Amino acid sequence: MLNIYYGNMKEAVYNTAAYFKYDYEDSWIVDPFVKEMIQDVDQSTVLDSGVIDSPVLGKIPPIGLSGGVKTLILVKFDKDKVFNVSTCGDNCAKWLLRIAESEDRTVNLLHLMDFGKESFAVRVLNTDQIVHSMEELVSIAGEFV
């Protein structure tokens, strides 16, 4: 399940782009799940572990990916760290839920990410409540951002 702490969290990595720069591994980029994620969010195609084809920027290295995708990759592979996922737009929300489908993940949010109209399960760590809709989530998490 996706566990979210809303508001300032000292132990969370705030600048995820800087963290990604010296932390990512080649194998992460060519992971089929990550390839799909990069295609969906950045509309870019992974050519190999060091080259991604972006329709806007041309051939770019992994550090040239969007801030949102870089954070998603960290959340997926750096399981023991807590990352500030306010570097992710709403188009990353479904991927956060998918990453946390089979394994628990804890992330930090400083804004109200929109998880969409369909039902989902997210634990708000601030109050230890599990919510299933944006209406429930906004009502609880909105008090902390």
Place this chain on the structure above:
Amino acid sequence: MKGKHRIIVSTKRLKYDFELRRNLTIIRGDSATGKTTLVDMIREYVNNPSGTPVELVCDKKCYVLEGSLWKGQLGEISDSIVFIDEGNEFIRTEEFAGTIQKTDNYYVIVSRESLPTLPYSVEEIYGIRTSGKYGTLKQIYHEFYRLYGTNAYQREIMPEVIITEDSNSGYQFFKQICRENQLECETMNGKSNIFHYLNAHKDEKILVIADGAAFGSEMDRVQKLISDRKNMALYLPESFEWLILSSGILKKSTVMAVLHTPYDYVESEKYFSWERFFTAILINETKDTYLAYLKRKLNPVYLNDSAKEAILSQMTKIRLDWKINDQ
């Protein structure tokens, strides 16, 4: 700095074209829309003056502010446009808000956080979208779009309760209007309390009246809370003082000119938000007249029938007299 400033920044592949009207502009929205790329291009242009493939056209100098030495860097920058990408923790601090308040720069900040220390307008929160405008030239064109519209209700708003963000003249005005119309009026003692009040009164018919000029930090969570609730609405004029100035009560053409293009008059170093500017204008323009305006205590003249009507007539789609007229 004051005025409206157009920025065109481009490379062979990309082009951004946008205008800034106020000292604080916030960019947010989906990932991979080009927010960081915009800041990267400006950094590239600034750091490599002897040769860069980035072109930048603007009547002001542009800079990128980042890292732990931000305060020192800022000390060297004036009369310029300063871009700050996400990932810079200092933007959340009181120290940053206090420092930039004393500068004459405009700031463009990439962040999805609310940033409550910064009094930014609901009108200056943008996303970036790609337009096909330059598609045939194989250059992808990016433009800003407003994330929040203002006061665009199609239905009539008939509240039972009005809430205001503070207890100053605006609250005193609407308290009297509510009394006359058998409605309730409450002050929130700060805009950050509005969300909690709405959250705790989900079934009531509430109209929030707040200063749009500085409500940006609250807009996202309040908008998300009430977006599916027809019993709640937001009315966000620039400020109560703007509402009075716009009503025409003062009958001064100079005031109307200011209201038409405020950005040509608001000196950012002097006024951190437009709300403060409109207050200063109203106080100054009414000084030593029967309309003399005080922020803390409402001059009763603004509750005269003609003044009331002029002020309220601007609140289109909002019916405050529904209880006494429909009964």
